[in-house]
Amino acid sequence: MGQSPREAPLLEIRSLRHEYRQPDGSRLRVLRLDSLRAFRGEALAVAGPSGSGKTTLLHILAALVQPSEGEVLFDGRSLRASHPSSARWRALSVGYVFQDVNLLPDFSVLENLLIAGEISGVPRAAAQERALSLLRRLGLEGRRHNRPAKLSLGERQRAAVARAVLHAPPLVLADEPTASLDAENARAVTDLLLELCGESRSLLIAATHDEAVKKRFPRLVELNKLAELNKEGRIVP
Amino acid sequence: MKGFTALRIALRHLRSRAFQTFSVVSITAFSAGLAVALFLLAQGLRLGLIRAAEPFDLIVGAKGSPYQLVLNTVFLQDVPVGNIPWENCAALSDDARVGFAAPLGFGDSYRGYPVVGTTPDILNVRVRASDPPWLRIGEGRWCFGESEFEAVLGARAAAETGLRVGDVFQSSHGVVQSSHGLAAGGGYGHKHEEKYRVVGIAETVHGPYDRAIFVPLGVLWKIHDPHHAHEDEEDGHAHEHGEAEEAHDREVTAILVHPKSYTDAYSLAVSFQRSADKQLVFPAQTVVRLFSLMGRGEAFLSAVVWAVGGCALLTVLLVLYWSGAARGRERALLHVLGVPRRTLVFISWLEGTAALLAGTLLGELAGRAGAGAVFALLSRTTAVTPAVPLTWQECLAPAVFLCAGSLGSLAAAWNGSRTHMERLG
Structure with missing residues (x-):
């Protein structure tokens, strides 16, 4: 895992700031990250206390949220959440694993994977082959026709990992992927993420506050809880 | 995403929310059926009576x-x-x-x-x-x-x-x-x-x-x-x-x-x-005069039917709105997977419109069947044979209902398409 010395970074963050305007007019500064460079095949854990902006960072990296300040370059091009093609870019370039809500409840596990494949433009036959191969590898082949409600939490997360890597995206984002799992399942899911992303040379960025998970990632980015600003821009004590 | 997949998602949502779908379809069918039956009864009776009077100058x-x-x-x-x-x-x-x-x-x-x-x-x-x-x-x-x-x-x-x-x-x-x-x-x-x-x-x-x-x-x-x-x-x-x-x-x-x-x-x-x-x-004139006297009652009934249709439409839109709101997480998930907002709107609109269309068609059939039953009874007791061909006027009320419902469904879909990422946890 890692980058060759001459390889350009897949992801580059410059002076990233984000704040939310609250109903009373005050602003809540949730994220500050001055600089980050990450390469294909790398695995980064993003850690920090609640409210430090881990989830917001992932949303920005998925072009779901436009940052208040700063710039995110993906493969040398600036990400714009408001750009009409951002959804298309996300479909092609990003795999996403959430904490718990990961699968469409009305579709079977296999259908969830195939729909994701279709959204990402993977041909149906190739998607089917890859999905079955992944499910077999993750021990979910026998559950492929089950709906998510019939699966255990660990099985759902493994299925979500399979869906995220189905189209071998260059960037895989995982938001607290093990938060609702027991230690054994948490380790299994983490290993799967690392293994599958490594195979496809995807850049894996996982937000977590789990110490055991953090230790398994070669790189760690620590975010700090930031201040709340009043209407005049002063720090709220 | 291909249109077929959007349709598949919409239909699967309709199937998995069977009670909501049943509510929308049955309310729509009831309103459309009532309007069609009333129109057919009035028209069929009018035409049947006029036809019966034709040989008599x-x-x-x-x-x-x-x-x-x-x-x-x-x-x-x-x-x-x-x-x-x-x-x-x-x-x-x-x-x-x-x-x-x-x-x-x-x-x-x-x-x-x-x-x-x-x-x-x-x-x-x-x-x-x-x-x-x-x-x-x-x-x-x-x-x-x-x-x-x-x-x-x-x-x-x-x-x-x-x-x-x-x-x-x-x-x-x-x-x-x-x-x-x-x-x-x-x-x-x-x-x-x-x-x-x-x-x-x-x-x-x-x-x-x-x-x-x-x-x-x-x-x-x-x-x-x-x-x-x-x-x-x-x-x-x-x-x-x-x-x-x-x-x-x-x-x-x-x-x-x-x-x-x-x-x-x-x-x-x-x-x-x-x-x-x-x-x-002049028998034909007398029949027409009779209908113009009855026309006031018919107009009142029409107003009642339109009012029922309006209430039904509001109910349907409420069901669609809440049904859409309940799927916020799924929409957010699809958006993260790379489905653009306009496709999310299309899926939600398709869901509402498919249910409305099914209800309207069912209502049309039920209205025709109901009117047919009354006509059969009338024909048996009086030998007046009221029958009307399928005309655009008959489809007017169901079409208005369908269009209004479809537009409302579009508004509900647009409103619901604002994905709230926090819902994904």
Whole structure:
């Protein structure tokens, strides 16, 4: 895992700031990250206390949220959440694993994977082959026709990992992927993420506050809880 | 994402939320069905009644309610207004403005089927000049001429009484409410001694006269002649009454008049306006006037139907809105997977519109079935055969409902497409 010395970074963050305007007019500064460079095949854990902006960072990296300040370059091009093609870019370039809500409840596990494949433009036959191969590898082949409600939490997360890597995206984002799992399942899911992303040379960025998970990632980015600003821009004590 | 997948997702959502889908479909079907049924009933009845009145250009009868005269003469319903002397028919036949005049005598019946006394003049009736005769014999021959007590059955009368050519029957005097509506019946009047022999069965006219039993008018006069019953016993005495007295007793209930032209028709109408004991009516106009009187009720019913439709639409939109709101997580998930907002809107809109479309089609079918059932009942009891082809007016209310619902669904879908990422945890 890692980058060759001459390889350009897949992801580059410059002076990233984000704040939310609250109903009373005050602003809540949730994220500050001055600089980050990450390469294909790398695995980064993003850690920090609640409210430090881990989830917001992932949303920005998925072009779901436009940052208040700063710039995110993906493969040398600036990400714009408001750009009409951002959804298309996300479909092609990003795999996403959430904490718990990961699968469409009305579709079977296999259908969830195939729909994701279709959204990402993977041909149906190739998607089917890859999905079955992944499910077999993750021990979910026998559950492929089950709906998510019939699966255990660990099985759902493994299925979500399979869906995220189905189209071998260059960037895989995982938001607290093990938060609702027991230690054994948490380790299994983490290993799967690392293994599958490594195979496809995807850049894996996982937000977590789990110490055991953090230790398994070669790189760690620590975010700090930031201040709340009043209407005049002063720090709220 | 391909359109097919969007459709698959929308349909799967509809299937997995079966109760919500059922609610939307059934509320829509109820509203659309109500509107379609009301429209068809009003239109079908109007067309059926107008069609039944078509063979009758003008009707002359005793002074009284023109509606009653039309109901009795055209639709064979209600009791006769009264009789007028036979001389009126003779005079009309001789009138230069009249093509022909066919007398009609009512008052007797057989098992609820009205006996209609008439003359061969009625065979001249045509709906349009280029059409074949309105009354045509289907089996046997007509009853005018060879022997007195002969009868020709209307198609329906034959089918429902089971009488065939060569059978005999006895009519009864009187008009009572029977199970088949207001018609002559054998319940309260006495049964005549004379027996009619069936000599023919008419082809269907698709109207009330399918229930008629045609007999020569002269036979009716004979049966109702107070002296006739004693003729056999007191033969010599009966003939003591002079011809003048016999002619005086001859009456008809109505005269079907075919004017030579429109001008003649209006000229005849003016002539009868001055009459103290007779009236001339245009049956088609009377039916239309009857409908314009009923039209106020119809307008009120229409308003009720539109109000019900409006309430149903609001309910449907609320269901769609809440149903959409409940799928916020799924939409957010699809958005993260790379589905653009416009596709999310399309999926939600498709869900709402598919349910509305299913409800509308179901309502159209249910409305047609309901109206068809009422028509069948009406046709069985009155032989008026209301039927309407599929027209755009019939689809108006369901189409408005569908379009409004679809637009509302689009608004709900747009509102619900604002994905809230926090819902994904």
